[in-house]
Amino acid sequence: MMQELRKERLDRGVKVRADSIYAISSLKEIMFLMGPGLILVFGLLVLPAVVSPYWQRVLCIAGVYVLLSISFGFLANYVGLVCLGGALFVGVGGYLSGILNAYFGLSPVLAIPLATVAGAFVCTLLFLPCLPLRGVYFAIISFVYPLLAGRLIAATGVFGGTDGIAELDVLTNRWVNIYLIFILILVVVFGISRLVNYEDIGLVFRGVKDNEQAITASGLSITIYKAQAVFIGAALGCFGGAYLSHLYGWAGMSLFAIDFSILPVAATVVGGSGILYGPLLGAFLLVPISEALRAFGTLRIVFYAIVLVFFVVFWTEGVLEYVRRKYEQFEHWVRV
Amino acid sequence: MNKELILQVKDVSKSFGGVKAVNNVSFDLYRGEIMGIIGPNGSGKTTLNNLITGFIKKDSGKVYFKDKDISRWPGYKIADAGLARTFQLLRPYPTLPAFKNLIPPLYSPRARRTSRGKLGDRSAVSIDILEEVGFERDARVPYKLAGALPLGYLKRLELCRCLALKPELIICDEVFSGLSMSEIASMVPLMERLQRDGITLIMVEHRLRELFKIANKVLVLNFGEKIAEGSPQEIFNDEKVKQAYFGGGETYVFS
Numbered sequence: 113m114m115q116e117l118r119k120e121r122l123d124r125g126v127k128v129r130a131d132s133i134y135a136i137s138s139l140k141e142i143m144f145l146m147g148p149g150l151i152l153v154f155g156l157l158v159l160p161a162v163v164s165p166y167w168q169r170v171l172c173i174a175g176v177y178v179l180l181s182i183s184f185g186f187l188a189n190y191v192g193l194v195c196l197g198g199a200l201f202v203g204v205g206g207y208l209s210g211i212l213n214a215y216f217g218l219s220p221v222l223a224i225p226l227a228t229v230a231g232a233f234v235c236t237l238l239f240l241p242c243l244p245l246r247g248v249y250f251a252i253i254s255f256v257y258p259l260l261a262g263r264l265i266a267a268t269g270v271f272g273g274t275d276g277i278a279e280l281d282v283l284t285n286r287w288v289n290i291y292l293i294f295i296l297i298l299v300v301v302f303g304i305s306r307l308v309n310y311e312d313i314g315l316v317f318r319g320v321k322d323n324e325q326a327i328t329a330s331g332l333s334i335t336i337y338k339a340q341a342v343f344i345g346a347a348l349g350c351f352g353g354a355y356l357s358h359l360y361g362w363a364g365m366s367l368f369a370i371d372f373s374i375l376p377v378a379a380t381v382v383g384g385s386g387i388l389y390g391p392l393l394g395a396f397l398l399v400p401i402s403e404a405l406r407a408f409g410t411l412r413i414v415f416y417a418i419v420l421v422f423f424v425v426f427w428t429e430g431v432l433e434y435v436r437r438k439y440e441q442f443e444h445w446v447r448v
Numbered sequence: 449m450n451k452e453l454i455l456q457v458k459d460v461s462k463s464f465g466g467v468k469a470v471n472n473v474s475f476d477l478y479r480g481e482i483m484g485i486i487g488p489n490g491s492g493k494t495t496l497n498n499l500i501t502g503f504i505k506k507d508s509g510k511v512y513f514k515d516k517d518i519s520r521w522p523g524y525k526i527a528d529a530g531l532a533r534t535f536q537l538l539r540p541y542p543t544l545p546a547f548k549n550l551i552p553p554l555y556s557p558r559a560r561r562t563s564r565g566k567l568g569d570r571s572a573v574s575i576d577i578l579e580e581v582g583f584e585r586d587a588r589v590p591y592k593l594a595g596a597l598p599l600g601y602l603k604r605l606e607l608c609r610c611l612a613l614k615p616e617l618i619i620c621d622e623v624f625s626g627l628s629m630s631e632i633a634s635m636v637p638l639m640e641r642l643q644r645d646g647i648t649l650i651m652v653e654h655r656l657r658e659l660f661k662i663a664n665k666v667l668v669l670n671f672g673e674k675i676a677e678g679s680p681q682e683i684f685n686d687e688k689v690k691q692a693y694f695g696g697g698e699t700y701v702f703s
Contacts, residue, residue: 312570315541315551323539325503330553331527331613 174399175293181391184376192321199258201349209354210363231350276364384430460509487669532610542595
């Protein structure tokens with residue numbers, strides 16, 4: 113006789129969160145809730161130690177893209193600003209750090225944090241006039257800024273023109289390099305996730321996205337809060353740029369490359385846009401994939417595009433949403 | 449009794465394309481009064497509200513709030529000065545508990561200023577405010593998701609968003625509309641209590657019977673123009689008003 117089987121599904125995520133007292137009384141449930149966070153922390157701390165120096169460098173660059181993706185995800189999902197200005201952030205941060213290092217002789221230890229803050233300030237000032245814009249209009253303007261900055265530098269020849277600023281001090285220790293950015297990613301991702309989910313200003317940001325009128329009627333200026341959010345987002349990108357320029361020992365026009373603006377969008381599509389960790393995962397997948405596809409030479413971009421189209425058309429929820437669903441819904445077969 | 453002028457609207461106009469939505473409307477409002485603004489659909493009531501509170505730019509005219517010219521102020525600055533407003537279309541945070549909806553106004557500079565830095569925990573303050581307007585804490589209503597609340601509670605939630613600012617004047621845009629008779633019956637005492645607490649109210653309304661009970665004076669708009677102003681009794685008997693509402697000379701009783 114044939115066995116009849118039925119699929120049973122238990123939604124552990126709902127169960128654990130609904131029975132809040134139960135959840136903290138059982139070690140298993142605590143592990144269930146903390147598991148993803150622990151995997152992220154240990155994953156990021158262990159990963160650099162087990163890969164070759166070549167891949168360590170790839171991961172360093174991936175880390176910059178991760179920061180940009182978090183910045184994009186934060187601005188798009190929690191503040192409602194679709195900001196394609198990643199390249200501007202990277203460029204401004206990179207050039208500022210390069211200038212501080214090459215012209216004023218500051219060591220990278222000082223130049224990077226200084227460039228992060230000053231760069232974020234400059235970027236926020238640049239975006240200030242277009243903050244009232246929404247959606248695709250803001251996206252277009254923010255996309256144009258880095259292109260404009262690149263052309264300006266090429267045309268006027270400031271900061272070394274097309275040659276860039278060479279012979280910057282380099283961060284030599286590869287362990288410092290990689291752990292600097294990985295630990296920063298952890299701090300940033302947990303910090304921003306706390307900011308948007310548990311802090312009061314997170315609600316204001318969410319209101320700026322969904323309910324502009326109610327925020328204005330509450331006596332809060334939309335522009336000020338958008339500017340604060342852009343400052344946070346820009347600081348992440350500027351740090352990435354400053355870090356890159358000292359990784360390469362060179363700050364040039366390629367810091368304004370469109371990749372820095374576009375890849376975060378792709379990372380959000382691949383990783384899933386629901387939560388902040390989606391863009392993070394997406395960037396960690398896409399940059400190494402792009403690196404691994406280097407063997408195909410110029411065909412690389414074709415394969416890359418195929419991967420993206422696959423996600424846009426067939427897997428719109430993104431990797432992380434899928435994994436989360438599978439993690440929270442425990443499925444098994446039972447005999448009828 | 450010496451009355452203090454709180455809001456002065458002078459010759460305010462606004463056109464959308466060729467349509468004069470609000471045309472040379474003027475009125476004075478004294479502290480502690482309840483004023484009703486009524487008019488048929490499309491007569492410019494909500495536009496007037498938007499013009500006063502700075503959500504739409506005025507073509508011409510002046511608005512004075514407590515003797516300050518607020519004609520060119522942006523919306524958030526007017527709210528910050530103490531002129532709050534509710535919206536006709538309610539858009540709370542549907543996925544958040546009701547009390548979380550009051551966090552943004554409590555976060556505002558005005559709320560910090562009026563509490564002199566002693567606001568305390570915003571969630572607790574917000575639940576207190578909600579309880580005052582009938583969100584029973586024991587029934588855990590403030591903790592319910594805003595998206596799951598019935599319309600009556602949402603209207604009061606919207607009012608609370610204003611109250612969190614400790615305003616001096618609130619412009620209520622159709623708080624009675626869409627409510628059942630019993631819900632309205634519970635809203636009326638609330639409005640009267642706000643008046644006793646010293647808050648001046650402007651009520652843009654369609655529900656005339658309830659409005660006429662509580663209003664001190666009524667302004668009637670039609671096609672963007674002020675056609676009458678006076679006590680509820682005067683408005684009730686005004687021929688021009690009857691004509692605007694019902695057309696022709698037939699007499700009906702206000703609903």
